[in-house]
Amino acid sequence: MAHTTKIPRREFIKLSAISGTLLAIGCMPSTGSQNSEPKLVNLNLDGDPGISLNQYIFINQEGIVTLFNHRPEMGQGTFQSIPMILAEELEVDMNKVNIQQSPADSEKYGWQMVVGSHSIRSSYDTLRKMGAAAREMLIAAAAARWAVDASECYAKNTEVIHKSSDRKFTYGELVGDASKLPLPENPKLKNINEFTIIGHDFPRKEIPLKTNGQAKFGIDINVPGMLYACVENSPHFSENLVNYDAEKAKAIDGVKYVLEIKRDVYGHAVQGIAVVADNYWSAYKGKKTLNVVWDDKKFASNSTEKIFDDYRSASSSPGTTLRENGHFNTGYNQSAKKIEAEYETPYQVHVPMEPLNAIVSVEKEKCEFWGSTQNPNGIRAFLSERYGVAPEKVKINYTFMGGGFGRRSMLDIVEQAAELSHKTGAPVKLIWTREDDVTQGPFRACSLNSCKGGIDDQGNPVALEHKIICQDIRNQTGESMEPTDGIMGGVVTDYEIPNFKVSGVLRKHYIPISYWRSVYHSTNCFAHESFMDELAHAAGKDPVDFRLSILKNHRRYTKVLETVAEKSGWYNKKDNGIGRGVAIVERSGAFIAMVVKIGRVNGRVRPIKIITAVDCGVCVHPNNLRAQTEGSVIMALTAAFKGAITIEKGKVAQNNFNDYAMLRLHECPEIETHIVKSEDPPEGAGETGLPTLAPALTNAIFDLTGKRIRKLPFDINAV
DSSP states (O other): OBOSSSSOTTSOOOGGGOOSOOOOEEEEOSSSSTTOOOEEEETTTTSOTTOOSSOSEEEOTTOOEEEEEOSOOSSSSHHHHHHHHHHHHHTOOTTTOEEEEOOOOHHHHOOOOOOTTOTTTTTHHHHHHHHHHHHHHHHHHHHHHHTSOGGGEEEETTEEEETTTOOEEEHHHHHHHHTTSOOOSSOOOOOGGGOSSTTSOOOOTTHHHHHHTOSOBGGGOOOTTOEEEEEEEOTTSSSOEEEOOHHHHHTSTTEEEEEEEEEEETTEEEEEEEEEESSHHHHHHHHHTOOOEEOOTTTTTOOHHHHHHHHHHHTTSOOEEEEEESOHHHHHHTOSEEEEEEEEEOBBOOOOSSOOEEEEEEOSSOEEEEEOOSOHHHHHHHHHHHHTOOGGGEEEEEOBOSOOTTGGGOOHHHHHHHHHHHHHSSOEEEEOOHHHHHHHOOBBOOEEEEEEEEEOTTSOEEEEEEEEEEOBTTBOSSSOOOOOGGGGTTOOTTSOOSEEEEEEEEOOOSSOBOOOTTTTHHHHHHHHHHHHHHHHHHTTOOHHHHHHHTOTTOHHHHHHHHHHHHHHTTTOTTOTTOEEEEEEEEETTEEEEEEEEEEEETTEEEEEEEEEEEEOSSOSOHHHHHHHHHHHHHHHHHHHHTOOBOEETTEEOOOSTTTSOOOOGGGOOEEEEEEOOOOSOOOOOSSTTSTTHHHHHHHHHHHHHOOOOOBSSOOGGGO
8 A cells, every 4th residue: 555645545566567667675584473583585587677586675767765654654653753763774764764564475574563562673683784785786886886985985864975086876877776685684784873763753644644635445435336334233242143134134225135144352252233335424324224133141140240259259369470580478578567358450442433344355266355453464375275266366455554452363254254255245444343343352360369478577578479369361262270380470470579470360251351452561560669669668668669679680660660660750859749669670671660640629539640651661762651651651541541341241331432431631630751771672562561451550649648449440549
């Protein structure tokens, strides 16, 4: 898909249509897996400049540089940040390059899924080499023309310059010759102190398109001959259909089909009835007239409270030890002071602002997808396997996403749209309503966290156990009751506590769960960092100093803690009437420390300022890191004292934004983000700011009011 004003925005790149001679530098992995290490390849050895197999960098004879972003863009900023890495080594003006979205092809681009904040950290070194290799080829081409050694030349601002004579060639003049040269195996990379693009702020090129309406999202796409569909899904996430009124729906003008379908949600088969029409409004009206009857007998007594009763009963189990240093029981029993606490966190749902949607066309020998997805190559693999179509005959057209947060990594809506296309013989555009989104999930897991800790007579922590009772995304069906270590995300295991243990107790419920921004970090960090605060106060120590005392050998945690303490004025005791709370965590390789300040506004407790210090290694685009941190904080504030998904009579009680509320503009406090300068490899930034908000906020409430909050969400108006 092209995201410039010069190429139609509704079409994906057709490489053969790009005129002029092209220099193509690529990154081709041996496999399409996440862990494959791509290598540089020259894609134009055959001398055909109009054909590319794996292109990231394009230069035409006029010198116009086009850089490909090979990861889907859902607001996290890869559309800008990935080309910035290329541009740094290529020596071009970032403000003048074109950026286009690459095709979806794991054989050419490797692992393209956007999840877990992997995009920059998994591609950084290779992208730099791509840019550097192109630069060296252009220099070599210029040196050959001048009959001088390449060491006598350098590249700058889309030109190659001869040092002694100041002669110049533009990249456009050199690209034809350069494309015929062998690719350097080990191009020289710039030193970090030479960076002029990485670590600097540039306007994101897709933002004007998103603000003026030019940007194309999945829900905007239309294809010739397509039908529209709405689905009434089982509210119990099950196969429990009794009957429905198909004839009433078919009587609506425009309705073509009423079809039973299924989708798979982590091993659970969920039934649905689809209404397919020649326009969306008819499909939606048809859905509303189905009068579906579901068999709810075995679900009617199920509720959130029943689930937590099960968790509380299970909390007495020793569970599975996920990690242990020393001997917790011995250390705890010998402690001078013992502390225990339990923390509850609810189900949450993703609710990206762009409703879920997909267009799929299934034909005998080919399939095609159009829409918003975090997982383009997962869709290709699914359609290929399900319908027996060769992978190269499956075309994936992916667009900008109006949010994802993990939900668009799943394939269930694609599965539904594909089944409907297969049954009707036409491309089908399926749109889930907001009510579908809220009631169907899948959801972030709810959890009970049981913590025990002991301190000695000097106030030093000597024992800590964090027990997690929850569902496990990786183990939702079957007989095994062993949790995976994935459920311990967000437990800070770097604290130097002699006897430290993390255990898990797996519970299985029919409520489907999935990856939600920062996943288990969003629940476990609330418990862990709240409990660390409780230990600090029991020890009679300042919460920041208490943490620093047991992180002496951890350079990065120490740095973010010291930075946030300084920037927040933590030790300024003149902050009268203000409560302050602190929390830390590592997520996706990045480290964050957060301080929340609260006060009373018109007599009510309110967060008034949130200060963060983030170390994500080399920061490619500082403003984007700030934006991601702010977005994470806002999402976390919503989860802390706004929305929660609850189960009543076996189904979700919430329905839309009226009862699953979002944070409003006037409720958002000032957010201040400080980026710790680092030369460590770049790490993830899209989720790091979320986990620490809840514990820092509730710790601040304790500091101001003396009240401990151990259950989310809470009513901030009642504090």
